[in-house]
Amino acid sequence: MVQIGLIYAKPCLSVAFGRVGTAGMLKPWAMTKLILHYAPDNASLIIRLALDHLNLPFETVLVDRASGAQRDPAYLAINPNGLIPTLITQDGPIFETAAILLWLNDRFGALMPTDQPARTSTLKWLIWIGNSLHPSQRMMFYPDTYTDGDAEDLRAPTRRRIAHLLTVLSDADDADWLEKPPSAPSFYLAPLLRWCAIYGGDRWFDLADYPRLFAFAQRMEQTEPVLRAIRAEGLGDRPFTAPKPPNPPEGSAV
Numbered sequence: 144m145v146q147i148g149l150i151y152a153k154p155c156l157s158v159a160f161g162r163v164g165t166a167g168m169l170k171p172w173a174m175t176k177l178i179l180h181y182a183p184d185n186a187s188l189i190i191r192l193a194l195d196h197l198n199l200p201f202e203t204v205l206v207d208r209a210s211g212a213q214r215d216p217a218y219l220a221i222n223p224n225g226l227i228p229t230l231i232t233q234d235g236p237i238f239e240t241a242a243i244l245l246w247l248n249d250r251f252g253a254l255m256p257t258d259q260p261a262r263t264s265t266l267k268w269l270i271w272i273g274n275s276l277h278p279s280q281r282m283m284f285y286p287d288t289y290t291d292g293d294a295e296d297l298r299a300p301t302r303r304r305i306a307h308l309l310t311v312l313s314d315a316d317d318a319d320w321l322e323k324p325p326s327a328p329s330f331y332l333a334p335l336l337r338w339c340a341i342y343g344g345d346r347w348f349d350l351a352d353y354p355r356l357f358a359f360a361q362r363m364e365q366t367e368p369v370l371r372a373i374r375a376e377g378l379g380d381r382p383f384t385a386p387k388p389p390n391p392p393e394g395s396a397v
């Protein structure tokens with residue numbers, strides 16, 4: 144069953160009336176409450192960070208992973224993939240993390256640069272995270288979904304693949320969003336770095352091997368959305384540079 148979780152609404156209602164080009168005008172779409180179907184320390188964390196960054200009020204509904212609620216008919220009706228997150232919006236339920244981030248930017252702005260070429264490179268890396276890095280992580284974390292054979296036979300090359308991808312990102316000249324104020328790919332990347340360290344086997348990953356990404360993670364840890372997510376999902380003091388398994392106030396990560 145999908146359960147009703149805590150209600151989370153920051154007192155910033157003025158911003159919920161639309162940030163982009165509204166000049167104080169009330170937009171009808173801005174009045175529909177956003178509902179994030181989430182589990183602690185799941186990909187929904189990325190969307191929580193983005194919603195918080197945008198100062199949008201939203202409700203959370205816990206998807207109880209301990210009972211496999213992501214596969215319940217009620218949840219499959221809004222996300223037939225049985226994956227977390229799903230964001231309920233005035234335009235209907237949205238699944239796929241990158242799609243939700245882009246929808247939020249379409250509606251509210253402030254998640255992607257508007258000037259070129261920064262916009263193009265930020266878009267490129269956002270989709271790279273969603274199409275390349277995140278799927279590789281899923282192969283590490285859910286090997287049984289991808290092979291009938293020995294999980295370790297899949298994990299070993301996938302570890303190398305993830306290391307290669309992170310090296311590509313670290314070395315990229317056009318990934319300067321890493322050093323800029325947080326944008327959509329920042330909110331996507333930071334939790335993925337955390338999960339590399341926590342899930343998918345012991346001690347295969349050390350963020351310190353990627354100094355540029357370590358510095359990025361340190362900066363992200365000091366942002367208000369991350370500080371609030373730490374409390375909301377029990378992520379520990381240094382969720383990206385020294386991650387520990389979560390200790391959430393409700394629900395479970397796996």
Ligand SMILES: N[C@@H](CCC(=O)N[C@@H](CS)C(=O)NCC(=O)O)C(=O)O
Nearest residue numbers: 185186213225226227228239240241
């Ligand atoms: N491509 C999906 C992946 C989401 C995903 O992997 N979610 C994980 C939690 S981090 C999940 O729902 N796992 C439960 C399962 O696989 O049954 C997205 O971008 O939203």
